[in-house]
Amino acid sequence: MENNILEFEHVTGKKGKFRLKDIHFALPAGYIMALIGNNGAGKTTLINYIMQERKIYDGVIRIQGQDIRENHAYIKNIIGLVSDENPFLLDRTADQNAQILGIFYEDFDMDLFHESLKKMDLSPKKVCGKMSRGEYMKFQVAFAIAHHSKIYLLDEVTAGMDPVFRIDFFKILQDIIKDEQASVLMISHIESEVERKTDYVGILENGKMIRFGESMDVIPQLRESGEV
């Protein structure tokens, strides 16, 4: 596949009781990929392999064609992580977080940050520690948009969102991937969302990717076989 944003080339975890095994897939620019599997299948571990500074795997992970190990800190400029595990300053407002932590990014755009917050109906004056889960996810998405991420890693983001906003959320994602030529890798347990809103799906089981393909092909097959 040409113009791949994210590539996993035979990635296998090096140590630990639980490891990913021979993960191999590529996500082209401009698409949304869902990562599904039972609890403990390795979905969050896959994201950790991308975000962790230490190399805890064999194989190669590429973002925009570059091995992330070659310049891991720099590559994080274009990774937008949205997760409960993403640590922001909880005693500070959304605005203050952007002001303080936005310094680390090469091209953090405060105007874009405010614009994104406005679209998601979230006040920049709200303290992060006092946000609901849904609001905290919205804040992180706005933060990721503001530093022009090319790959968005969403770890069960829509789980805490109201159904009305969930529809708007996917419109926002579609705008992002179109404008920024970015891609989205999202962990989700919501089957309808995976089938209708994503382009590709990867299924993890016990650390192995047992299936990868277009959502509209894979999900109906799984349904027929009774796996979903």
Add this chain to the structure above:
Amino acid sequence: MEKKLYEKKQQQILDAFFKEFFTWSADNVGYWIVAGIFIFIHGIFLAFPYQMMGIEDSDITLVQVFAYMGYFMYITPYLHFTEKGRVIKLKEKLKYLPISQKQLRLYRLRKLLIFSLKLFAVFLLLQLFFSLVAYHEITLGNILYPLLCGFVFPFALNSIVIIFENTDILEFVSCFN
């Protein structure tokens, strides 16, 4: 951007970050006031000419304790901060940001080194001045005493804290909150 170039840039980014961060967090003010008190007392000890001290003298140990605590209090705001009443390691907040842990450690070591060297220069001058005034001489002890007790030992011990970010130290710091 090339890795080496970005490594250099990260030091500038960290300068900008801490400048901004310290305007929002009041922790550093308290730590630096306490650091100032310890270092002032430490300075008084180091001003006494070495000829008045002996290697066996327990005052040397006391001097090192004050030195270590003073330098430790100076560097602590670069390591931890308070959030929701808990002491949090700064590196945990920065782990997913475009900054490498190695550059963060180097930045902290650089800050500690510059701080230590500046203080060592002051202590050395004090030691030499009072030695000349009281004993009309400068001995090797007048140089080694501030060098070891005012620079080498406190810098080395605090460097270990930076490099390993020992959790026992975290628990110790949390006693002040």
